[in-house]
Amino acid sequence: MSEFELESHAPKGPLQDRWKQHKFNCRVVSPANRKKYTVIVVGTGLAGASAAASLGEMGYKVKTFCFQDSPRRAHSIAAQGGINAAKNYQNDGDSVWRLFYDTIKGGDFRARESNVFRLAELSTSIIDQAVAQGVPFAREYSGYLANRSFGGAQVSRTFYARGQTGQQLLLGAYQAMSRQVACGTIEHRSRCEMQDLIMDGDRAIGIITRDLVTGELESHLADCVVLCTGGYSNAFFLSTNAKGCNASAIWRAHKQGALFANPCFTQIHPTCIPQHGELQSKLTLMSESLRNDGRVWAPKNKADCDKRPEDIPEQDRDYFLERMYPSFGNLVPRDIASRAVKLICDEGRGVGFEIDGKKLGVYLDFADAIKTQGLDTVREKYGNLFHMYQRITAENPYQTPMRIYPAVHYTMGGLWVDYNLMTTVDGLFAGGEANFSDHGANRLGASALMQGLADGYFILPTTVSDYLARRKPVKAENYQSQVDAAMQASKTRISALMNAPEPSVTPDDFHRQLGQILWHACGMAREKESLLTAVEKIRMLRDEFWKKVKITGEAEQLNQTLERAGRVADFFELAELMCLDALEREESCGCHAREEHLTDDGEAKRNDMDYSYVAAWQYSGEVSKPTLYREYLHFDFVRPSIRNYQ
Amino acid sequence: MIFKLNIWRQAGPNAQGFFEAHEVDASEDSSFLEMMDALNEQLILDGQDPVAFDFDCREGICGSCNLVINGTPHGKQKATTTCQQYMRDYKDEEALWIEPWRATAFPVIKDLIVDRTAFDRIIQSGGYIPIRTGSACEANTLPVEKDVADAAFDAATCIGCGACVAVCPNASATLFVAAKVAHLSTLPQGQLDKKRPAKMLKAMEDEGFGSCSNYRECERVCPKEIKVSTITTMNRLLYKANKSA
Numbered sequence: 001m002s003e004f005e006l007e008s009h010a011p012k013g014p015l016q017d018r019w020k021q022h023k024f025n026c027r028v029v030s031p032a033n034r035k036k037y038t039v040i041v042v043g044t045g046l047a048g049a050s051a052a053a054s055l056g057e058m059g060y061k062v063k064t065f066c067f068q069d070s071p072r073r074a075h076s077i078a079a080q081g082g083i084n085a086a087k088n089y090q091n092d093g094d095s096v097w098r099l100f101y102d103t104i105k106g107g108d109f110r111a112r113e114s115n116v117f118r119l120a121e122l123s124t125s126i127i128d129q130a131v132a133q134g135v136p137f138a139r140e141y142s143g144y145l146a147n148r149s150f151g152g153a154q155v156s157r158t159f160y161a162r163g164q165t166g167q168q169l170l171l172g173a174y175q176a177m178s179r180q181v182a183c184g185t186i187e188h189r190s191r192c193e194m195q196d197l198i199m200d201g202d203r204a205i206g207i208i209t210r211d212l213v214t215g216e217l218e219s220h221l222a223d224c225v226v227l228c229t230g231g232y233s234n235a236f237f238l239s240t241n242a243k244g245c246n247a248s249a250i251w252r253a254h255k256q257g258a259l260f261a262n263p264c265f266t267q268i269h270p271t272c273i274p275q276h277g278e279l280q281s282k283l284t285l286m287s288e289s290l291r292n293d294g295r296v297w298a299p300k301n302k303a304d305c306d307k308r309p310e311d312i313p314e315q316d317r318d319y320f321l322e323r324m325y326p327s328f329g330n331l332v333p334r335d336i337a338s339r340a341v342k343l344i345c346d347e348g349r350g351v352g353f354e355i356d357g358k359k360l361g362v363y364l365d366f367a368d369a370i371k372t373q374g375l376d377t378v379r380e381k382y383g384n385l386f387h388m389y390q391r392i393t394a395e396n397p398y399q400t401p402m403r404i405y406p407a408v409h410y411t412m413g414g415l416w417v418d419y420n421l422m423t424t425v426d427g428l429f430a431g432g433e434a435n436f437s438d439h440g441a442n443r444l445g446a447s448a449l450m451q452g453l454a455d456g457y458f459i460l461p462t463t464v465s466d467y468l469a470r471r472k473p474v475k476a477e478n479y480q481s482q483v484d485a486a487m488q489a490s491k492t493r494i495s496a497l498m499n500a501p502e503p504s505v506t507p508d509d510f511h512r513q514l515g516q517i518l519w520h521a522c523g524m525a526r527e528k529e530s531l532l533t534a535v536e537k538i539r540m541l542r543d544e545f546w547k548k549v550k551i552t553g554e555a556e557q558l559n560q561t562l563e564r565a566g567r568v569a570d571f572f573e574l575a576e577l578m579c580l581d582a583l584e585r586e587e588s589c590g591c592h593a594r595e596e597h598l599t600d601d602g603e604a605k606r607n608d609m610d611y612s613y614v615a616a617w618q619y620s621g622e623v624s625k626p627t628l629y630r631e632y633l634h635f636d637f638v639r640p641s642i643r644n645y646q
Numbered sequence: 647m648i649f650k651l652n653i654w655r656q657a658g659p660n661a662q663g664f665f666e667a668h669e670v671d672a673s674e675d676s677s678f679l680e681m682m683d684a685l686n687e688q689l690i691l692d693g694q695d696p697v698a699f700d701f702d703c704r705e706g707i708c709g710s711c712n713l714v715i716n717g718t719p720h721g722k723q724k725a726t727t728t729c730q731q732y733m734r735d736y737k738d739e740e741a742l743w744i745e746p747w748r749a750t751a752f753p754v755i756k757d758l759i760v761d762r763t764a765f766d767r768i769i770q771s772g773g774y775i776p777i778r779t780g781s782a783c784e785a786n787t788l789p790v791e792k793d794v795a796d797a798a799f800d801a802a803t804c805i806g807c808g809a810c811v812a813v814c815p816n817a818s819a820t821l822f823v824a825a826k827v828a829h830l831s832t833l834p835q836g837q838l839d840k841k842r843p844a845k846m847l848k849a850m851e852d853e854g855f856g857s858c859s860n861y862r863e864c865e866r867v868c869p870k871e872i873k874v875s876t877i878t879t880m881n882r883l884l885y886k887a888n889k890s891a
Contacts, residue, residue: 039759050779054779054780057778068702068708068710069710069761069762069765070709070762070766070806072709072769073703073709073806074700074708075708077703077707077708078707078708087786089786125782127785128783128784129777129779129780131782131785131788131835132775132777132783132785132788133775133777133783133835134829136795136796136797136799136802137795138795139790139795140792141792143789143790143791145793161799162799163706164803167707167803167805168802171802175773175774175775176779178769178772178773178774179776182770184769190763190766213755213756242702242708243701243704244702276671277676277678278673279673279676279683279684280680281677281679281704282704282705284704285705286706302708330694331800334778377875387725388705388706391706391726391730391732392677394732394734457777457779461779462668481810491713506687506691508683508687509687550690550691551690551829552690552693552695552696553696558698558753558755558756560696560698561686561690561696
């Protein structure tokens, strides 16, 4: 691994002209030559499906892969609340500049100005594209598009399709991709998981995959590889992510030389259904949009915590978000809301189930909304969410307030990418949640869908073309030895998993233990000593994993236990890096709350003098000894201020 | 509490399947799939092959999970996917019979996992609006009446799980096709492709799904409550297209 300077390739000049100018500077491949180039896209959620569809339409030969049984099932589908766009349809003073500013401030000034501005700029085209595809966004009686408000913004710019915005946008991208499959430009493989990159020196030229039905390992060569494989929240075991979400593709890429940026930036979403049992396999999010009409409260007195909420009189309720943050109230950004909820529960004023001796939950109450707006309006807005809540908890939120508690939800960190979304590995791009690029230390609600689609529909098609235009198409016959090496590495790894010397513990069991360590040390609050202990514990548990992991069945067949073990093995390594990154960042910013660096009121104390940078980690050949590179952030258009939502 | 299970086991597409009896200890607050997880943990520790089943989001939206529980696709709770079924609703059941979706067009891959890629191919045959990236007009230049948009949304909530096929005596995918047609072809931006219903229905037949003979069982088990009125909508569009051609 070589020493290098991190070059973001962010253009200079007026912010509003940068993307336009950059697009013009990008080279293009002539239509007749495009079919000579193969692009691999791994992961077919919003970013992957939209990138694949767009690249296919342009005429490239695209190969797509997903581990699910259909691209339509990627976890983008679960995004509920909406997608931001600076359309200013509400005439409430919104603009590209305001969306840019809200996003960069929401991220606590830990993202690149150029990238965030481009995101805000592209937001409007995404809505146009989605509507043209038939995405049934909510509309007003006039027939024009409706908007709602979301956390961290004082304008109403969120487009939505009831509580299923992610589903509808994903189906739009999936359908666009399906059209290209029918046209023959995309060759898609479902139930197929990337095992490793095929490298030619420092350049990515393909991937090794495992067919999850037959267990067969296959090689696929390409002119470049695009990873849109999502985030790594599942390192915590319990998260709001789908069970299959994993970090394996980006982690294997990391071990082949791609730097991993800000791994400790993980978003804890304030409104999730609290954990209720030992066997629990995942946590369920309740959309942030609920905070538009729901009021968050906890009992003022500990003695009331065991009472039924309807028996606690108004004067004994503490609407703590409204009290602590009067100007944003219940709509403060996610990191702030989560920490406030934790604070209340740590004081012993939580409600609901007890986990590790503490009641972990506060109320999200719709009584006022139902009174003022009527039951039908509330049902129209949130019906599916209320239904979901009732199914899981057996409580009726129309009658009794919901209980909520924060849960791991999204990872701002990811593979380091430059302005072109290319990683530090030549020919390897990363889009969507898999990269680190736009959300800094905290993502605002309704921005994930925006970023995934900006990357996929608009950025990657331009920058991938620019990359390909500089190269001659790869000739498969020249790379047999590289393919063999990558294939052998994958085989060795699977064999090590299948043949642990003392097989006695299931992969899920290990995963739960790892999740516990991470949640306590690298969750909502972080502190030096507990992080150091966590690193030690993770190392020990990882050694034990490779000794004792138990997988039954064969590797050459459908084997879900083996799939899980492979993913857990990667989480074990990534988890350590998350803790090391959290240790290194001696400040609090966004989601990253170091207890040593909080004000007396529990607010984050950011340290711009020393930490205004992206921490990008290089694999050194030894997991426990990564090398840190710093990409310093420059703010020419906004002045980093203290985030104040009071 | 202890649940008695009879689970379909099948080593591969061409292997003979059979029911295998198990008992599992799970809290009544756990979800159905968490109960299945508990069984699999136990099987692995006993050195046996765990039961293969599909799942992913576990919040009822991805459409992966697909168990037939005591004869009903997805289980007894209406308008609810398998992953959102909770054991508290099954504590009085003497035994639970757990089977895969059964249809010629959904061959079993292993145990409870079936191959539903036929649905992808149906969508590829016309289940999209052919707009290129970047060529869309400004979104509000195309107003859509609210009730039209709402109806399209209701049809668009289909999660492609295949319960409609699993319950249909004809193993027909008409509700799946109709939901997509009713979503796309009623919106102004989707009306250009008059042949969409015909193309998608042909693809459905080519995949080996049966035809609709109005049993309406599909509507009963659909976890997203897609209405059979979408089939009426589709048939009307089909009729209109044929007439104008």
